[in-house]
Each structure stands twice: as structure tokens, then as C-alpha cells.
Amino acid sequence: MMGLSKKTFLYSIAIAAIMTAFIIGYFVLMLPSLYVDYVMKNNLKSVVDLQEGYRAEGSYDNLTVQNPSSTFSVKIPGKGNEIYAAGKFFQMTITVQDEELQEMLDTFRDMMESMEYREGAGSVFTNTEMSDDEAFRIWEQIREKFSTQNLISESAPVTVQLEGRGSEGVYREEYSKIHMLSEESFVFEGGVSDGNYGYTTYVAMSHDKDGFLMTVLPAMTPHMGEIRPVVMESLPMIASVIFLLVLLASRFFSGKIVNPIIRLADYAESIRASEGFEPDEKIPFDSGDEIGALGSALQELYGELSAKYQELSQKNKTLAQENERQEVFLRATSHQLKTPVAAALLLVEGMMNEVGKYKNVKAYLPEVKNQLLSMRKIVEDILYLNYHGENMRKESLSVEDLLRELLGNYQVQIEERGLQVSLRGSGRVCADWEMMKKIVDNILSNAVQYTPEGERIEIGVDERELLIRNYGTVIDQKLLPGIFEPFVSSDESRKGKGLGLYVAAYYSRLSGFKLEVENMENAVQTKLIYVKERVCC
Structure with missing residues (x-):
């Protein structure tokens, strides 16, 4: 992974290389032509000044001459x-x-x-x-x-x-030196100046095999004053080009650094504006530097926050549903308890006061007992619901074995009413044993209780669902929408005491199952879908 410090170093090297290439290109390609143009313009100006000066003075005495010896x-x-x-x-x-x-x-x-x-x-x-x-x-x-x-x-x-005319006072000696080329050759170099321009004379001397050879070359001495004006005239252009190159390079570099930060800020803003820490789309951070690592870490953090938020929302939703259920259930229970309590009090009061028929205590004490048993059943159901809602222990269960055990409890009723019960298939489910037993028992209880004499009950089991279909009866269409509400029953004689499907639906929801009840042609079908909970972890 290339870090920001390394990227900054490489960008700095790139900018330095660009600046170096520009300066070298300027001195190699542009400066010579600018210098030649400057010298040509300077020569033109010199000859014009000399021409006008000579026309005015008629003499060279007070004129500045670039090359006095040849002008x-x-x-x-x-x-x-x-x-x-x-x-x-x-x-x-x-x-x-x-x-x-x-x-x-x-x-x-x-x-x-x-x-x-x-x-x-x-x-x-x-x-x-x-x-x-x-x-x-x-x-x-x-x-x-x-x-x-x-x-x-x-x-x-x-x-x-x-x-x-003598040259006294025109030239003054600047320097002299000798360059030894070999034992037989040397070059004398002498420089003079007229105050404005410098002149250098080179005298090369060599000892030849048949004598001596001497070569003389006079030349004007280059000086800084010639190139300095060219550089000074070029400074605005050089400064402008360097500024532009630095600006473009800085824009490119800042874009590489700032743009990912802007994307991070936009991503954080989208997270803030989203619901549940879940943005509309994820932004890939593949820069490979610290910003990319930060973006990936933020995405991972927001992902975990989103998962926790969803989990918390689901728990809050479950708690809200549970609170609502308990409130509704307690209201309904308190209402339903009034009936057996009132009946029991009436019977006891009548027997205590020996009013009318209630004098026969032996005849009405069993009725009081039945009312008390009814209240105990309601209280046990309430306690049972709260206990198992908080103490689930899931394990892999055989649905077929559970069905056969529960069918044994209803064998007397099945035989007395002449019901035909068939069980086909097998399967396993991941659930709490007591809770699963309560679900299946309530479904079987309804099927046995509401199936007419001589009719049949079909039970099918596989790895996905449990299906129980009892023939010869249907549920009133008005009751189907609230069939899982507490104390809803299709038996008018037992109206107000139906908790079976409510308990089964509640335990199914806690177990992650789905319970469905619907009317078929001359039959009622109850389906428990548990495919999502097939495997216990």
C-alpha cells in the first residue's frame, strides 16, 4: 500500500522533474534564440546610435564603439x-x-x-x-x-x-594567461576592455618540424551584461509558466488527496441522512493509501452500526409487539377472569346462605370446582407464556415422534368419536421442546375438538413444514382475520375461553416459525412453516 507520505514525496519529485525539464528546455531551446535576437537588436541599436552620433558630432571622439578596431x-x-x-x-x-x-x-x-x-x-x-x-x-x-x-x-x-590617432586611454589590460597544450604548443590569452566591451586575443604558437607556426584570433569577450537582459526579459514568461505548471500540478495533487476526503464526507453525510446507517450506495475506496484504509474502516464501521441498528430496531419492534400483546392479553384475561370468579362467588354465596337449590351443596360444589379449574387454566397459560418466552433452549427435534406422543394423549377422544387420523412423512426441526410441544398440542387439540364424528384428520410432515387438515368443518369467515387473537373461538358454547391458537401463534413467532390457518373445501387446514430453522447451530 502506497501511503500519503510516499505519494507526496513522489508528487514532489514529479513537480521538481517537470520544473527541471522546463528550465533545461528553456536554456537549451529558447535562451539561445532569445540571446541571438537580443544581440541582433543590440547591434542594430549600436549602429543606429553610432550613425546618429557621428552625424551630430562629426567625430568618433565621444562615441561608444562596440569594436573600435574594425568600426x-x-x-x-x-x-x-x-x-x-x-x-x-x-x-x-x-x-x-x-x-x-x-x-x-x-x-x-x-x-x-x-x-x-x-x-x-x-x-x-x-x-x-x-x-x-x-x-x-x-x-x-x-x-x-x-x-x-x-x-x-x-x-x-x-x-x-x-x-x-593613438589608442592610449581607450584600452586597458584586464588579464593575461597561458594555456599549455603540450611541450611544443601553447596558447596565449590576453584580455583588454574599453570600459563598455571586452576583447580577447588568442595567440597560438607551436614548434613545427621545419620552423614555428603562429595563429592569431581576436574576438569579443562575452560578459554577463549581454545575457542578463535576455534573462530579465524572460523572467515574466518563466515565472508565468512555472506558476501555471505548479498550479496544474498542485491541482492534480490536491485532487488526488482532497477528492477522496470529499467522497468520505459525502458518504458520511449520506449515512447521516439515511435510515439505519445504510446509504443508498456504497462507495469503493481503492486508493490504497491511508484515506482508502480510512474509507474501508468507515464502511466496515457503518456496516456494523447498520447491523446493530437493524438488530436493535427488530428487538424494539419485538418488544413493542410483546408489550402490546401483554397489554391486550392482560386486559382480555382480566375481563375473562371476571366470569368464572363471579360464577364461583355466586355459587359459594348461595350455598353459604342456603338459598333455594344451592342448599344442595354436594350438587353445586363440583360446579364451583370447575369454575376454579377454569381460572387456574387461564393463570397457568399466562405464566407459561411469560416463562417460555424468556427461557428458550433450541435443539433438533423429530416432529414425527412428537406427533405420535401427542396423538397418544388424544387416543380416547379419537376412538370415542370415531375419527380417522393418518400421519405421513417425517422431519426434524430446530426448536425448544416444550414450546414446540405446546404449538403442536394446541393445533391437534383444535383439530380433534372441532372435527365432527366419523370424519378424518390428515397430518403431513417433511423437512419444511407441518400440515394438519381436519375435514367436515370450516371456520366462520368473520373469525378468520382475528383467529390468532386471545379468547377467539368458533364454538359458541365455549366463546371467550379460546387461547389455543393464540398461544400457538405466539410461540411460533418466538421460534421464528410461521403459522397459517385457512378454510379448504369442507375442511380447515393449519400449516406450520419452519424451513428457516431446520439446522441448530
Whole structure:
């Protein structure tokens, strides 16, 4: 599992790698082109400043020159035969003496006068037309005029007056050092500066087999001032790109960290808004880090809470039903007890006062006993219900054996009334013995009691259910909806004393069974379904 600390470390490495790649890419790909563009613009600015400065001053004395040793200006007056050239270290006057060169110079002046520049064209145009042959001819003439033979003759086409200027104070020595290449070769490196620009001269010397070889290379010395403006101009773009990259990377990283937390918060909110700690849907947390472990732990916790909540709700529901049952049962019992109590008191009072027929004590004492037995039966049923509701001990029981034992108790009644009883099948059930015995006994008691003489009772048993069907009778449709209520009986002569089906239904519910009673064609069918409790743990 990759933890958050490791993820954060990897994300930091990724961001550092992106920044490094960007900076390297900038210095490798962009900086050279930006530097070249800057140098080209700087050179253009230098030549423009030099041109305008020379036009204003007419001299190089107060001008800053990028390369004093090789930079100069040439001025051709509008008329006359003189041309002026000037640099940092010299000033030259060239006098044209040859008539043909003078004509060429005048032609050049005319071309310069007719020159025009069209905005946006990017080039210079002239109105003077000249063919390529004519231009080549003029070039050949100029080259011939300036041949070495003509320049040293008395009739030279031009005369030159040169005024040299010293370089004192222009250059100052910066450094010097020697690079030994081998025992026979070395390079001398010397640097000078004019205050604005630096210049480096390299002199390579080697001892050759037939003499000495020397190579001289002058170059401008690069300095930080050249690259610094390029970097400074690029800083806004670099800062913007780095900020954007960091922002995107941080957004991605924060999404990886924050989004699971938001999902956890939404999940917790859905749990809070749900009923029974059960959300509408579960959210998979597969990030593999601490947040994923937290999400899984929360899901497991909410699952346990949901199970406990459901269990508690079921218990509360059962308790509510039990409270309601006890309240209804106690009300009904207190009401039903009034009848035998009142009858017994009346009989006893009549016998004590020797009123009328009640003088015959021997005849009415058995009736008093019957009323007392009836009350005892009701009280025993009440106590029995409460006791077994709290003391169940489930075990694997043979339903067939239980039926045969209970049928033996009703054998006399069955024979007296000529009932035909059949038992088919076998099966086992996981239940409390006394409670299961009470359920089956009440069902059998009703079947034997309400089956007409000479009719039959069919009993079927398997691993899923117990089915008892007694023929020759049906239950009044008005009584079916409340058939499991206390003191409901289809026998009008015993009305108010029916607890059998109520007790059977109550014990069935406690055992996890389902009891059903319905009318068939000329029969009543009672079904006890216990398939969910087949196996005892």
C-alpha cells in the first residue's frame, strides 16, 4: 500500500522533474534564440546610435564603439571629389583624381538622391535603371582603377591623406594567461576592455618540424551584461509558466488527496441522512493509501452500526409487539377472569346462605370446582407464556415422534368419536421442546375438538413444514382475520375461553416459525412453516 507520505514525496519529485525539464528546455531551446535576437537588436541599436552620433558630432571622439578596431564610417559629400572616412583610431581623406571615377561617384550620388523606401516593402528602391551588363562593366572598371599597378603609379586614381590617432586611454589590460597544450604548443590569452566591451586575443604558437607556426584570433569577450537582459526579459514568461505548471500540478495533487476526503464526507453525510446507517450506495475506496484504509474502516464501521441498528430496531419492534400483546392479553384475561370468579362467588354465596337449590351443596360444589379449574387454566397459560418466552433452549427435534406422543394423549377422544387420523412423512426441526410441544398440542387439540364424528384428520410432515387438515368443518369467515387473537373461538358454547391458537401463534413467532390457518373445501387446514430453522447451530 502506497501511503500519503510516499505519494507526496513522489508528487514532489514529479513537480521538481517537470520544473527541471522546463528550465533545461528553456536554456537549451529558447535562451539561445532569445540571446541571438537580443544581440541582433543590440547591434542594430549600436549602429543606429553610432550613425546618429557621428552625424551630430562629426567625430568618433565621444562615441561608444562596440569594436573600435574594425568600426568606421564613410561620408560622401553631395558635391566635390573628396570622400571622408573616420574611425576610433584614424581619420582619412580620399581625393578622387580620375575623371571616370569622378563620373562614377556622381552617378552614385544621383542614385542615392533618387532612392526611396516604401513602408512595409522591407527593401530600398531606386528610380535609376541599370542593366546587369552595365553594372558588371562598371565593377570591372573600378577594379582595374584600383589595381596595384595603378595605385603606385604617379597617375593614381585617388590620393589618400591619413591621420592616425593613438589608442592610449581607450584600452586597458584586464588579464593575461597561458594555456599549455603540450611541450611544443601553447596558447596565449590576453584580455583588454574599453570600459563598455571586452576583447580577447588568442595567440597560438607551436614548434613545427621545419620552423614555428603562429595563429592569431581576436574576438569579443562575452560578459554577463549581454545575457542578463535576455534573462530579465524572460523572467515574466518563466515565472508565468512555472506558476501555471505548479498550479496544474498542485491541482492534480490536491485532487488526488482532497477528492477522496470529499467522497468520505459525502458518504458520511449520506449515512447521516439515511435510515439505519445504510446509504443508498456504497462507495469503493481503492486508493490504497491511508484515506482508502480510512474509507474501508468507515464502511466496515457503518456496516456494523447498520447491523446493530437493524438488530436493535427488530428487538424494539419485538418488544413493542410483546408489550402490546401483554397489554391486550392482560386486559382480555382480566375481563375473562371476571366470569368464572363471579360464577364461583355466586355459587359459594348461595350455598353459604342456603338459598333455594344451592342448599344442595354436594350438587353445586363440583360446579364451583370447575369454575376454579377454569381460572387456574387461564393463570397457568399466562405464566407459561411469560416463562417460555424468556427461557428458550433450541435443539433438533423429530416432529414425527412428537406427533405420535401427542396423538397418544388424544387416543380416547379419537376412538370415542370415531375419527380417522393418518400421519405421513417425517422431519426434524430446530426448536425448544416444550414450546414446540405446546404449538403442536394446541393445533391437534383444535383439530380433534372441532372435527365432527366419523370424519378424518390428515397430518403431513417433511423437512419444511407441518400440515394438519381436519375435514367436515370450516371456520366462520368473520373469525378468520382475528383467529390468532386471545379468547377467539368458533364454538359458541365455549366463546371467550379460546387461547389455543393464540398461544400457538405466539410461540411460533418466538421460534421464528410461521403459522397459517385457512378454510379448504369442507375442511380447515393449519400449516406450520419452519424451513428457516431446520439446522441448530
